[in-house]
Amino acid sequence: MKASVSWIPSEHDLGFDSKMDTGETLHLDGSREGLSPMQAVLMSVGACSSVDVVEIMRKARQGIESCECELEATRAENPPRVFTHIHAHYVVSGSNVHEKHLARAVELSTQKYCSVMLMLNDKVEIKTTYEIKA
Numbered sequence: 001m002k003a004s005v006s007w008i009p010s011e012h013d014l015g016f017d018s019k020m021d022t023g024e025t026l027h028l029d030g031s032r033e034g035l036s037p038m039q040a041v042l043m044s045v046g047a048c049s050s051v052d053v054v055e056i057m058r059k060a061r062q063g064i065e066s067c068e069c070e071l072e073a074t075r076a077e078n079p080p081r082v083f084t085h086i087h088a089h090y091v092v093s094g095s096n097v098h099e100k101h102l103a104r105a106v107e108l109s110t111q112k113y114c115s116v117m118l119m120l121n122d123k124v125e126i127k128t129t130y131e132i133k134a
Contacts, residue, residue, distance in 0.1 A: 052109035063095035
């Protein structure tokens with residue numbers, strides 16, 4: 001995997017265009033004019049783990065129709081302002097979705113499959129909860 005990040009000089013002076021070697025792009029901005037790198041990391045936690053939850057639920061033949069991951073993070077007050085806590089709350093709906101399967105999917109994602117969570121795990125307290133909506 002390769003990526004490049006290029007500074008885009010501007011009035012605010014902290015914009016960066018990122019590009020993967022496969023062509024996908026993302027603009028990040030450290031001056032609060034766009035998505036910050038830390039916001040992107042938080043959203044990556046939710047997206048990575050949600051991929052796992054959806055795949056595991058499908059393999060368990062659960063009738064999953066939607067999966068939303070609501071995230072809340074706390075950062076250190078002083079630089080470096082790393083995440084200290086992340087709470088990921090999964091809201092899943094569908095037909096015949098069983099709680100035991102959802103609990104197992106969230107657990108497997110958190111402890112075994114989600115590379116973003118696992119990368120942060122030693123430094124950040126990560127809590128997960130879930131609910132099934134009819």
